Amino acid sequence: MRLPLRRLAIYGVAFLFAIVVNFFVPRLMPGSPVDGMIAQLGPRATPAAIEAIKARFGAVEQPLWEQFADYLKGLATLDLGVSVKYYPQTVVEVLGRSAGWTAFLVITAITFSLCIGTSLGALAAWRRGGRFDSFVSPFSIMMIAVPPVVIAVATLFTFGVALRWFPVGYAYNPNLDPGLSFTFFGSVFLHAIMPVLTLSPYLIGEFQTTMRTSMISVLGEDYVTMGRAKGLSETAVMFGYAARNAMLPVLTNLALMLGAVFGGSIVTEIVFNYPGLGLTLYTASVARDYPVIQGQLLLMTLATLGANLLVDLIYGIVDPRIGEART
């Protein structure tokens, strides 16, 4: 299984871009973020802490390229600096606490939406122009246009506050001890319902639209006609012949959308007070905890690149033509 060099180059440039942004933005901004952070530390501002922050944000007498080299060295050893808000803790510790919850939320939402969105897209393309299509397809496009903030706030109000169906806030009941028990998993499940439902409409809309478009072009292929000519049932042709191949562009789209999904999860976690990366980012941005914000960008970029790489690999396995065509 070989990956085209070009894809790797793209990921390399993207990661480099994130690093360069992280390194230069604080050094280019008017006013010094360092003073703000030292003020933020308050009584905890030991000389060592101040020194560490200064080195990281360029308030030291050192040529720029040496600072950059130091920065890269730090990254290579997974040293993302120390958090300003939770001072003695490092950024890696702070992010590590919350990354799992975000991964859980995002993966659940993607799986859920993938099932629903692709089915809706396949059905809409199958009966193109029918009543189902002319209702579902514009509705999907509309779903893409609604910001997650709006859906989150509306869901929270309707199901959390007015109807009181689901708990508002946290990932599980804080009175429970995390452990391998049914009550704990039940609690986690119950707390995840609203955030997942908030993330889903956008994803379902995207998947439905992509699936419909790609399904329509696949339905024109000869092998679909062949399947019909063989007298296979409608469902066999739809799922066994057409939908399988129409899934490929959906996969590509999924990898590209991951950045947007992270954006959605940030907002969702803030609204539902869900202890994931988004909430950490929000508290960090309120506290002007720059190291955490930077670590966040790197982590999310890495996650997106990883997912893209994974999709590239899967793509090559699912569609053998691609491996040859791309090189």
Added chain:
Amino acid sequence: MNSGVKLLLRQKKAVIGLVIVVALCLMALFAPILAPNDPAARVGRSHQPPSISHVMGTTKMGRDVFSQFVWGARSSLAVGFATGIFITVLGTLIGLAGGYFGGRTDNILDLLTNAVLVIPNIPLLILLASFAGTVGPIAIMAIIALTSWPWGARMTRSQTLALRNREFVIAARMVGEPNWRIVFVEILPNLLPLIALNLVGSIIYAIVAQTTLEYLGFGDPLNVTWGTMLYNAQNSSAIIVGAWWDIAMPCAGIVLVGLGLSLLNFTFDEIANPQLRSGPALRRWLRLNRQRARELEAAR
């Protein structure tokens, strides 16, 4: 262009979308007439439900939600549209340049496009916004535009690549037309449906991103927009105390713009990709097809 407008008006969805968007723009334009009061003025008690004197109730600070809604449309729509245009121009230019010139230019631009495409936008926006502190509408515009042009650039590039070796372009090159003229006069008009699609999509994205940033508190709190209305509503815990009108109005505004624009987008998509069309003609064809199938079935 005239035929394009006609094509648009023949679609029911596009007309509905256009009506919604135009109505909201008119509301924003005539804000001083519709809501003569200062949206930041305290006019009543805190969190009053909708009544005759305050059609949409009041906020925690006792400000009139209706006035804020009308005036907020101004900033939200203006920033959304301006950013959308900015994104489209940037994306189209980069896509055109890469697709037309090819070679090393294309290699570099395509690499850049794909790289910016995979970087998660919102975390990047938050990073930039938090280092810049509280940012005004112009800065928000610039930040959003600089991080979100690649979608359009990619679409434009692939379309330009397809057009580059068509006969009329080759003919123009043979005649000795300068490059800029070939790009802007020969190729660009063929990309119009795509650019329209890109523009509407970018405006939608810009409004979503702007709302998100402002909701997170990066906007200028003194500037009334739908995003800052949501931010203020969140901060005054309007949801928990049940003041639904405080959040429902900005939400309704954003959803309406989204609805109108996406209906338009759906139509542009069908114009740009005729394969996707599902208008009355296709429905008639499907009906006839079914009818014929039934007749064949009956005859057997």
